[in-house]
Amino acid sequence: MNPLGITVVLGLLAGVWAQINVVRPQCDSPEAEEAALVARDYLNTQHTHGYKYALNRIEDIKIHTKPDGDNTYMLEIELLETDCHVLDPTPLANCTVRPKILTAVEGDCDVVLKRVGGALTVTAFKCKTEESTEDLCVGCHTLLPLNDTTALEFVQASLATFNNMTVNGTYTVMEVGRMSSQVVSGGPIYFAEYVVVEANCIDDACVPLNDTMAARGICTAKGLTTDHTVDCKMFLTLMPVVDVNSTAALAMPPTVHIHTGSLTPMHGLRHHKLTTLHDPHLSGLLSESAESAEVVPVAPTVVDAGVASAPAADPASPTAADPAPPANTGSASDSSASAEVPVVVVKRDVPAPAIVDAVTQTDPIALVPVCPGRVRFF
Structure with missing residues (x-):
């Protein structure tokens, strides 16, 4: 060149x-x-x-x-x-x-x-x-797969306890957030966090309300299937949003997949990615x-x-x-x-x-x- x-x-x-x-x-x-x-x-x-x-x-x-x-x-x-x-x-x-x-x-x-x-x-x-x-240590909480059968039975049992204590409305599982166990004297105890949504229930079949005003919340449970404590905190259904004109508006809650059947489609995963x-x-x-x-x-x-x-x-x-x-x-x-x-x-x-x-x-x-x-x- x-x-x-x-x-x-x-x-x-x-x-x-x-x-x-x-x-x-x-x-x-x-x-x-x-x-x-x-x-x-x-x-x-x-x-x-x-x-x-x-x-x-x-x-x-x-x-x-x-x-x-x-x-x-x-x-x-x-x-x-x-x-x-x-x-x-x-x-x-x-x-x-x-x-x-x-x-x-x-x-x-x-x-x-x-x-x-x-x-x-x-x-x-x-x-x-x-x-x-x-x-992690001996005796620490251990995350369980989101499709663990025994842990999911514990979730259902704790949800039934919550529904029995609730006067207005019945709830079903919307999403399992995490489940874990801890080995103590006498065997393992379970811990679970799961999101619930208001539902129409006939006998044992519950259908989540397809309504933006349906109540939603997160429950934490601890114990065994036959002996446990459960506490649920409800979320705000509609969240205020301020637009460019500084006027208040109402925003729909984020969409989260509602699980059916086994409650979760995650096979073997211990957490949501x-x-x-x-x-x-x-x-x-x-x-x-x-x-x-x-x-x-x-x-x-x-x-x-x-x-x-x-x-x-x-x-x-x-x-x-x-x-x-x-x-x-x-x-x-x-x-x-x-x-x-x-x-x-x-x-x-x-x-x-x-x-x-x-x-x-x-x-x-x-x-x-x-x-x-x-x-x-x-």
Whole structure:
């Protein structure tokens, strides 16, 4: 290729890199926190079974910037299951994260977000949901499969007790949230959480009311089929929503699948999983739930004028010069266990339409890694 052709090609490549650049802010920065909370809330709206999830940790973040401000965020977050069912209108901030000793459930998600016109929206995600078994002990609660026959008999027996105590209305099971057992002297005792809905019952056959005004609630039961306690908390049937004109409106409750027959279609699962995948066309950008390496374009490092430039290696990719990875912190995410090369972010003016945050490596001992972020619960 003649010198003129080489110059043209290099000019085109420089134009491409000037238009799209990769920025890696700190995981605990306000920008990362904003994206993580948008992702958390969106994932909870997609999760129509089981319980709401709270943000525990931001594992990693990359931002693909464009001069027009329509940036793409690549986010890895860790979520923890709370004790608030998805039908419960209680604000997430008031929900309690389940402690590990009660078998916490963890969700690890990769999320793609777009910032268009200043607003962040989720365009794709991929999640995996796992039990935390780190702090289990002899005599601790053990999660049971959602189709465990004996535990489901206990659910029905406790529901019958509740119906016998209820004056107005009869209820049937809408969804089993979780069931567990604990071995004590004399044998196991059972614990169950399940959502109920008002129903029409004739003899032993109950049909859930197909009405938005039908009462719904969550019951917690403890004991044996023949000797137990049960307590049910009713949810608000209609939840107030304020529209753009600040006028109050009533919103229908989220739709949750009503189980029939064996009460649950989950075979062998011990907990309700987060929605696994959204927009498979972008799945190549998402690595966490697939436990595969992420492949994304990375812009060349921008340096001061007069200094030769070289393509910047992705800090997530190990090289011979990288320091040894730290010990596992106990996070459910494999990718969070690998260390990144510590970096600092320096603003540089470059002769391009966009200003790029250049990543410059210095003494690794003197720097603090920017990711993963702080652990909020455990």
